[in-house]
Amino acid sequence: MTIIVHHLENSRSQRVLWMLEELGLPYEIKRYERNKATMLAPPELKRVHPLGKSPVIEDTEAGVTIAETGAIVEYLVEKADGKLGPLAHRDSVLRYRHFLHYAEGSMMPPLLLKLVLARIPLFGKKAMKRIQPMIDVHLDYVEAELANRPWFAGDEMTAADIMMSFPLEAARSRAGLDASRPATIAWLDKIHTRPAYQVALEKGGPYAYA
Numbered sequence: 001m002t003i004i005v006h007h008l009e010n011s012r013s014q015r016v017l018w019m020l021e022e023l024g025l026p027y028e029i030k031r032y033e034r035n036k037a038t039m040l041a042p043p044e045l046k047r048v049h050p051l052g053k054s055p056v057i058e059d060t061e062a063g064v065t066i067a068e069t070g071a072i073v074e075y076l077v078e079k080a081d082g083k084l085g086p087l088a089h090r091d092s093v094l095r096y097r098h099f100l101h102y103a104e105g106s107m108m109p110p111l112l113l114k115l116v117l118a119r120i121p122l123f124g125k126k127a128m129k130r131i132q133p134m135i136d137v138h139l140d141y142v143e144a145e146l147a148n149r150p151w152f153a154g155d156e157m158t159a160a161d162i163m164m165s166f167p168l169e170a171a172r173s174r175a176g177l178d179a180s181r182p183a184t185i186a187w188l189d190k191i192h193t194r195p196a197y198q199v200a201l202e203k204g205g206p207y208a209y210a
């Protein structure tokens, strides 16, 4: 066993388990529970990486510790000799790179903001009304993209789809993604029925977004 996934319940790190299952790479899970009051990660995670966030992976054979989902996903593509990496066509390569970064760089921030504001009484509710239109721009964009092709980069599933799974699952659970955006919902249903996704879900423990 060379890869250890430091996995926080109900979190982005579910994507890493899914990817490892898709790639058929052996791995071990170290589970962490959120603090029930703050929902933050436990302090033990700071011993693995100074940021104390999840996901973090350790590749014990290579002697490396990697934080940040996008960096982990790219590392795993490399480790699997390009499997789930960019497709051959130039346009697909550009889309692959775009969505790989877009997931955490553009789509997650307003979703996270909404989650944080939802916990602030009065002011939070008012401010949330300003955030939803920002989220809707992303949801409309994604819907238009998925109406054009089966996967984010092109005709085949890639790591870009894995990156996009968490923001879209979060959007469905708390930011108004519903049947009015049928291509996106069909894409979510499609990833959820994949055997590798199901196995990862079973191994990962609590995950409120699937």
Ligand SMILES: N[C@@H](CCC(=O)N[C@@H](CS)C(=O)NCC(=O)O)C(=O)O
Pocket (backbone or CB within 6 Å): 008, 010, 011, 012, 013, 039, 040, 041, 042, 052, 053, 054, 055, 067, 068, 069, 070, 104
């Ligand atoms: N952009 C980072 C975000 C990491 C992150 O914020 N992870 C969350 C899990 S969804 C976390 O560890 N939260 C607990 C905390 O902040 O204490 C990534 O994709 O890896």
